[in-house]
Amino acid sequence: MITTKDLTKVYRSRGREITALDGVDLHVREGEVYGVLGRSGAGKSTLIRCVNLLERPTAGTVIVDGRELTALAGRGPRAGGELRRARTRIGMVFQHFNLLSSRTVQDNVELPLEILGLSGRERARKALDLLDLVGLADKARVHPAQLSGGQKQRVGIARALAGDPKVLLSDEATSALDPETTRSVLQLLRDLNRQLGLTILLITHEMDVVKAVCDSAALMRGGRITEAGTVPELLATPGSELARELFPVGGQASGDDRTVVDITFHGETATQPVISRLARTYTIDIAVLGAAMDTVAGRQVGRMRIELPGPFEENVVPIGYLREQGLGIEVVQAPGAPGAEGTDGRDAAPALTQGGGR
Numbered sequence: 001m002i003t004t005k006d007l008t009k010v011y012r013s014r015g016r017e018i019t020a021l022d023g024v025d026l027h028v029r030e031g032e033v034y035g036v037l038g039r040s041g042a043g044k045s046t047l048i049r050c051v052n053l054l055e056r057p058t059a060g061t062v063i064v065d066g067r068e069l070t071a072l073a074g075r076g077p078r079a080g081g082e083l084r085r086a087r088t089r090i091g092m093v094f095q096h097f098n099l100l101s102s103r104t105v106q107d108n109v110e111l112p113l114e115i116l117g118l119s120g121r122e123r124a125r126k127a128l129d130l131l132d133l134v135g136l137a138d139k140a141r142v143h144p145a146q147l148s149g150g151q152k153q154r155v156g157i158a159r160a161l162a163g164d165p166k167v168l169l170s171d172e173a174t175s176a177l178d179p180e181t182t183r184s185v186l187q188l189l190r191d192l193n194r195q196l197g198l199t200i201l202l203i204t205h206e207m208d209v210v211k212a213v214c215d216s217a218a219l220m221r222g223g224r225i226t227e228a229g230t231v232p233e234l235l236a237t238p239g240s241e242l243a244r245e246l247f248p249v250g251g252q253a254s255g256d257d258r259t260v261v262d263i264t265f266h267g268e269t270a271t272q273p274v275i276s277r278l279a280r281t282y283t284i285d286i287a288v289l290g291a292a293m294d295t296v297a298g299r300q301v302g303r304m305r306i307e308l309p310g311p312f313e314e315n316v317v318p319i320g321y322l323r324e325q326g327l328g329i330e331v332v333q334a335p336g337a338p339g340a341e342g343t344d345g346r347d348a349a350p351a352l353t354q355g356g357g358r
């Protein structure tokens, strides 16, 4: 539904060049909720602004719903008619809502419909339908100042849906909201995704958001996508930074002569007593150093860090057994393993930790 090829954006300011996007290939499938994560300055907002061509990419292509937007004429807000029309099919939700305080809630939602040239009666009907959809049917006549943050964002979402978009872009739509309100707004996005078949590309700093609503996710760093895939795929990828962030499992080995393994469970394997079977089959003592279990997109997934006694060579067979069970296996400490000296994921810097994040 959204494809970017080799998308590049270079900003020139005061004689300096800043490469905000450095060859981004993004692929968002129809009907999915896709999360983009990354540190401040990674290029997330630039990416989203290039997807709807609010920002003109320096190079590369953007295809949304089968149309190559980068081939349509016009620049920025003064875009040509064709690009403007294509853009009405792409809704955008902002962190700070961007509602007009002088207008009522209903009039805010009607704004894009005015631009589309609908009659007063059509606008009103559509706006009231949309407010009903986001659970604000009774707030049509009030002004934004009389609403809570969560309600304001619901108005922002209703407005974004006015042009019957196939795609919704959201740049940190929930980061100004408290955790409970965040959850309810995310639930709304998830419901809209399901009910309307809406494809959603969202930027967030919060791993909770990815866990709660995303089907797929990508990690950005320095203007590039460094990891991408469906959430189950990422969880099953050894060494995945996103997986480690989604399910941080701590725990230090009790000695240097122990083998430490991170296991990712998902789907059916999440409910099987793999660890006790492993202990019985090989009569070894297994210590669980850390574990996290959660539900991601309705599926149980989890990670566990276990410690096996002895060096790596003594544990090759048990580790092979775990792999055979369809589990994601990452060896984080392997004393004595050839070429694996110092292999240790424990000290890896968290990719996304940001000041003020929860």
Ligand SMILES: Nc1ncnc2c1ncn2[C@@H]1O[C@H](COP(=O)(O)OP(=O)(O)OP(=O)(O)O)[C@@H](O)[C@H]1O
Residues within 6 Å of the ligand: 011, 012, 013, 018, 019, 020, 038, 039, 040, 041, 042, 043, 044, 045, 046, 047
């Ligand atoms: N209009 C602009 N002019 C010059 N440089 C810009 C402009 N917009 C963004 N940049 C630069 O491009 C890089 C990427 O910025 P961007 O806003 O996309 O990051 P981000 O991942 O959204 O960060 P945050 O999490 O803080 O919102 C940064 O180095 C930023 O300073």
Ligand SMILES: [Mg+2]
Residues within 6 Å of the ligand: 044, 045, 046
């Ligand atoms: Mg940003």
